[in-house]
Amino acid sequence: MANPNMSWEERLPMQLRSLYRSYGYQIYKMSDFETYDLYRENKNFLSDNNVLTFTDIDGRLMALKPDVTISIAKDTKPEEMIRKLFYSEHVFRRMPGANQFTEIKQMGLEYIGADTGYAEAEVISLACQSLAAINQEYFLGVSHMGYISALMDELKIDDPTQEILLQAIGRKSAGDIAIALKDICLTKKQQAAVFSLIDLPASLDEALDQLRSMALNTDMLNAISELEAVFSACEVWGLKPRLRMELSLLNDLEYYNGIVFQGYIKGLPRAILSGGRYDKLLQRFGKSQPALGFAIYLNDIWGAFVQPRDYDVDILLIYTDQTPCQIAEAVQEILAEGKTVLAAKDIPPEISARQVVQLNDILATKENDKC
Amino acid sequence: MLNIALPTGRMGEKAYRCFADIGYACPGMENQNRKLVFVDEKRGLRYMLVKPKDVAMYVEYGAADIGVVGRDVIMESQPDIYELLDLEFGKCRFAVAAPEGWHDDLSRPLRVATTYCHVTSEYFLSVGRQIETIMLHGSVELAPLIGLSDVIVDIVESGTTLRENKLVVVAEIAPSSARLIANKSSYQFNRELIDEIRSKMEAAK
Numbered sequence: 001m002a003n004p005n006m007s008w009e010e011r012l013p014m015q016l017r018s019l020y021r022s023y024g025y026q027i028y029k030m031s032d033f034e035t036y037d038l039y040r041e042n043k044n045f046l047s048d049n050n051v052l053t054f055t056d057i058d059g060r061l062m063a064l065k066p067d068v069t070i071s072i073a074k075d076t077k078p079e080e081m082i083r084k085l086f087y088s089e090h091v092f093r094r095m096p097g098a099n100q101f102t103e104i105k106q107m108g109l110e111y112i113g114a115d116t117g118y119a120e121a122e123v124i125s126l127a128c129q130s131l132a133a134i135n136q137e138y139f140l141g142v143s144h145m146g147y148i149s150a151l152m153d154e155l156k157i158d159d160p161t162q163e164i165l166l167q168a169i170g171r172k173s174a175g176d177i178a179i180a181l182k183d184i185c186l187t188k189k190q191q192a193a194v195f196s197l198i199d200l201p202a203s204l205d206e207a208l209d210q211l212r213s214m215a216l217n218t219d220m221l222n223a224i225s226e227l228e229a230v231f232s233a234c235e236v237w238g239l240k241p242r243l244r245m246e247l248s249l250l251n252d253l254e255y256y257n258g259i260v261f262q263g264y265i266k267g268l269p270r271a272i273l274s275g276g277r278y279d280k281l282l283q284r285f286g287k288s289q290p291a292l293g294f295a296i297y298l299n300d301i302w303g304a305f306v307q308p309r310d311y312d313v314d315i316l317l318i319y320t321d322q323t324p325c326q327i328a329e330a331v332q333e334i335l336a337e338g339k340t341v342l343a344a345k346d347i348p349p350e351i352s353a354r355q356v357v358q359l360n361d362i363l364a365t366k367e368n369d370k371c
Numbered sequence: 372m373l374n375i376a377l378p379t380g381r382m383g384e385k386a387y388r389c390f391a392d393i394g395y396a397c398p399g400m401e402n403q404n405r406k407l408v409f410v411d412e413k414r415g416l417r418y419m420l421v422k423p424k425d426v427a428m429y430v431e432y433g434a435a436d437i438g439v440v441g442r443d444v445i446m447e448s449q450p451d452i453y454e455l456l457d458l459e460f461g462k463c464r465f466a467v468a469a470p471e472g473w474h475d476d477l478s479r480p481l482r483v484a485t486t487y488c489h490v491t492s493e494y495f496l497s498v499g500r501q502i503e504t505i506m507l508h509g510s511v512e513l514a515p516l517i518g519l520s521d522v523i524v525d526i527v528e529s530g531t532t533l534r535e536n537k538l539v540v541v542a543e544i545a546p547s548s549a550r551l552i553a554n555k556s557s558y559q560f561n562r563e564l565i566d567e568i569r570s571k572m573e574a575a576k
Contacts, residue, residue, distance in 0.1 A: 139559040173454035175442070175550070202562055244559065248453070264556040269433025270451070271555065 007309075009302050013088055013107060015133050016296075020086040020109055023126060028085040028110075030071050036061040042070050045255045045281060050094040052101050064092040064101075069293060072110050073281045081289060083112035102299070108275075110293035112282070116226050120259055120277070120292060121233030127263055127273055127294050128239045134301055137266035140239075141246030144227055145256045145276070147211065148247065150219035151193055157184055165194070172198040172248045189216065197247040204231060207245035223258075230259065255281045261294070265301075272300050314339035316353035318346070320360060330359055372415050373564060376435035378423035382461045382549055386439035387418070389458060393571035427452065427552065436557035437565060442547040443526050447487045453558055455569045456551040459576060465490055465544035468533050469522040470515050473541065475500075484514030485524040494524070494544045512536040 017027070039051045045067070052064040065071065068087050076083060086109040095102045107130075111123055124140065131138035152162055161180060168176035177194060186194075193214040200207040208224060208231075215221045227245075234240050251260045251274075260276030275294025282291050315334050319327050327343055334341040342351060375390070377383040387400055397411045397418050409418045421429055424447075426440040431450040441461055445454065465487070475481065484505040485491045495502045505520050512532055514520040526547060527533060527540060551572060553565055 137560070141559065171445075171452065171454045173550075175457040175548075176454070179545075202566075264559045266556075266560050267433075269431065269554055269556050 008305070009298075012133060012301075013298070016107055016130055017086065017088065019129055019133070020126065023084070023122060025084040025086040025109060025111075028068075028072060028087045030065065030068060030087070030089060032064055032090075033062045034065055034071060036063040038070060038074065039063050039066060042255075042281070042284065044252045045070060045278075048094050050101070052092045065089070066091050066093050068106065068108060069110060069278070069295070070281070072112070072293075073278075073285050073287070073291065076112050076282065076285075076287055076289065076291075078287050078289075081113050083110075083289075085110045085112070105298040106295050107298060108293060108295035110291065112291045113289045114277070114292035115290065116258070117229050118233060120226070120230045121237075123275070123292050123294065124230060124234060124243075124259075124261065125237050125239055127261060127275060128234075128237075128242055130294075130296055131242075131263045131265060131273060134272075135265045135267070135305065138242060139244050139264050140242055140261050140273075141244050141249050141264065141271075142227065142259065142261045143245070143247050143249040144223040144259050145251060145253060146226075146258050147215075147220050147223035148197075148250060149253050149257070150217055150223065151197075152253075153219075154216045155184070155186060155190060155194070166250055166253075169194070169197055169248050170250050174198065189214075200245050200247060202244065204240060204243055204245060211245070211247070227259065251276050255284075258292075263294075263296075268300055268304050270300060272297050310352075311354045312351050313342045314354045315341045316347065316351060316356045317341055317343040318356065318358050319343060320345070322359055322363070326363065327359060330362055372417055373437070373561060374417045374419065374435040376419050376421055376426045376429040376438035378426050378440060379420050380423065382423065382439070382441060383420060385460050386458070386549060389439075389572055389575070390418075390568075392575055393568065395568070424448070430552050430554050433554050433557060435554070436561055437551065437553045437568070439549055440552055441526075442545075442550055443487070443490075445550065445552070446545065446547070447489050449489065450552075451555065453553045453555055454550045455553055455565070456573055458549040458551060458572065461549040462547070463526045463528040464546045465494075465524065466527045466540045467494075467522050467524055467542040467544065468512075468515075468527070468538040469541045471537055471539050473515075473522070475521075481522065482520040483522055483524055484511045484520035486511060487524055487526075490544065491524040512538060 036051065036053050039046065043049050051066050054062055056062045068089050068091065072085060088107045090103050091106050092101050093104055109126060111119055114123065128140055165177060165180040168180050174195060193216055196210055196214045200210060208228060212224045215224060231240060231243065234243060249260060249262055255278050256276045257279050258277030262271040263273030264271055273294055273296045277292045279290045282289055317330060331341055331343050377386050395416060397409045397416055400409050400418060407420045419435060423441065424444050426438045427444050427448050427450040429435040430438040430452050443465060480501045480503045482503045482505060483491055484507050486507055488504055488506050491504055505514065507514065511523045511525050514523055515538065516536060551569060558565055
């Protein structure tokens with residue numbers, strides 16, 4: 001299947017597709033457009049509120065898709081209890097810090113109907129295997145929105161304070177957490193539980209023990225048991241050393257309610273994989289199925305890992321007045337040797353070739369061989 | 372190799388002292404010269420001196436693994452980074468300052484001169500005051516004196532500059548001090564070393 005002449009960026013998506021298929025996921029294709037309202041109503045699900053819009057012929061305001069998961073959630077029928085999908089699409093987003101929209105190549109996987117336990121472990125393992133396909137040196141940071149939201153309920157703080165507190169937790173800023181909580185009367189145990197989120201041991205088991213000892217209610221304890229079950233299954237796959245508890249990792253509480261995770265690769269400054277359990281997104285569309293998934297941002301990868309090529313092509317074949325048949329035979333022979341070939345009448349100015357060959361010379365050599 | 376971004380100027384000197392005090396000194400750093408990069412091959416350290424407002428950018432984009440930057444810069448540029456420790460020097464505060472005896476005319480938008488546009492708009496949004504932001508690159512204290520703006524939003528350390536320009540603080544926005552920050556991805560891959568630096572600095576505070 002994999003042709004040696006394919007570049008790594010062409011091979012990787014194929015490798016990932018085949019990985020997802022092997023676990024029973026089917027490809028999902030979608031249109032480039034959805035109505036703008038779909039994204040407006042779910043704007044907090046998107047990492048950035050900017051959507052590229054245009055007016056359709058019938059006057060409806062449309063958007064170039066900034067996301068695929070929302071469409072899958074919308075299109076899932078209430079009676080489809082299990083739906084395992086993967087996709088490879090272009091999404092249109094504003095990149096952080098940029099003042100223009102970018103087309104981003106995104107691959108992702110969604111497991112509609114994913115229960116806790118094995119289904120979560122399977123998705124985590126596929127996330128890990130996807131990262132490993134890019135680079136063996138990776139980490140998957142894992143968090144649990146159920147734990148966070150149960151802790152927030154316990155603190156009984158208003159929404160704006162919670163927002164500020166969550167941002168401070170996301171930056172692991174002990175100083176800003178203290179500022180956010182300064183006017184709020186909390187018990188020592190509650191305070192310790194908040195601060196422990198940003199200071200967990202690197203070891204998975206120790207981190208879980210610390211989180212369990214800080215739990216203030218049964219929801220928090222349930223979240224820990226759920227993570228424990230997932231990690232024990234991951235141990236079967238040998239993935240445990242690649243997982244880290246990272247409770248500063250927060251996705252929007254309006255949509256995400258369970259396990260969430262982000263994948264980091266050595267040498268890349270940002271997370272390139274992001275996912276989690278988003279049962280609440282389906283609930284917003286009036287559907288009861290649980291759902292879990294992740295997306296990989298492929299754009300970030302190419303620049304960092306693809307070595308610039310020394311040559312555009314192996315052989316530049318220059319022909320003059322030979323017949324098309326003669327040229328075709330020569331091209332065929334070069335391809336048969338497993339080399340790439342560009343046949344042209346003149347040397348194209350911006351092409352660099354490993355070797356320039358005159359078709360005349362080839363034919364002359366052949367003539368000599370015959371004699 | 373651990374890349375460390377430090378701001379040029381006084382905060383950078385103090386920040387470097389923090390690193391030197393816990394055993395991460397780098398030859399050549401203390402000489403007064405124009406070099407911007409200092410490498411200690413043996414220990415695997417590379418210090419870079421960059422503009423204070425750029426430290427967060429270097430760290431967010433992974434050019435530096437860790438850095439030291441004022442909270443004022445973090446509040447303004449909102450980088451996606453970890454903030455690991457409050458180093459408790461370089462203390463200052465964001466404040467709104469106005470000419471002595473100034474009275475806010477609520478019938479029209481307030482003209483605010485600042486180099487911190489984001490902090491300014493967030494603050495006035497939170498207090499519900501409509502403003503017109505005048506973005507400057509320095510010497511904002513001049514703006515109200517010559518009628519370019521009604522008030523300014525700036526960082527205030529001792530208040531000397533304000534006094535010399537006959538300005539007074541009319542509202543406090545937020546406190547600031549130097550912070551040890553880390554790139555979110557680098558932190559995962561260099562966790563042991565970065566945690567060690569943090570705990571040593573915390574102990575040395």
